[in-house]
Amino acid sequence: MEDVQINRSIEETRGPFTKHFEKMVSDYRQVCIVDLLSDGREKEVKLTKDYYELFVDSELKKDGNLKFLHFDFHRHAKGD
Numbered sequence: 001m002e003d004v005q006i007n008r009s010i011e012e013t014r015g016p017f018t019k020h021f022e023k024m025v026s027d028y029r030q031v032c033i034v035d036l037l038s039d040g041r042e043k044e045v046k047l048t049k050d051y052y053e054l055f056v057d058s059e060l061k062k063d064g065n066l067k068f069l070h071f072d073f074h075r076h077a078k079g080d
Contacts (some may be wrong), residue, residue: 004043010050017054025065033066036073 024031033055037044052068060066 004037004041004047006043006047006050010053013050014054014057017051018058018060021058021060021066025060029065031060031066033068035068035070037070038074039072040075 021031021033033051035048035051037048039045048070052070055061055066055068058066061068
């Protein structure tokens with residue numbers, strides 16, 4: 001599996017993040033982001049934290065139309 005690469009800052013991704021989820025909420029009303037990245041891989045943890053920061057700052061979250069769920073799929077699939 002290839003390493004996660006973060007090529008843009010949070011500020012550079014804020015606009016696309018907002019546009020994407022505004023469209024999703026427009027289409028589906030309530031949206032839940034499900035983060036399946038690992039808690040044990042440094043780059044995946046960084047990506048989760050950055051993505052969560054975008055979510056927390058989102059007006060859609062404040063309106064209650066956007067939710068965030070972190071689930072370490074790799075840990076649960078292994079049974080650790």
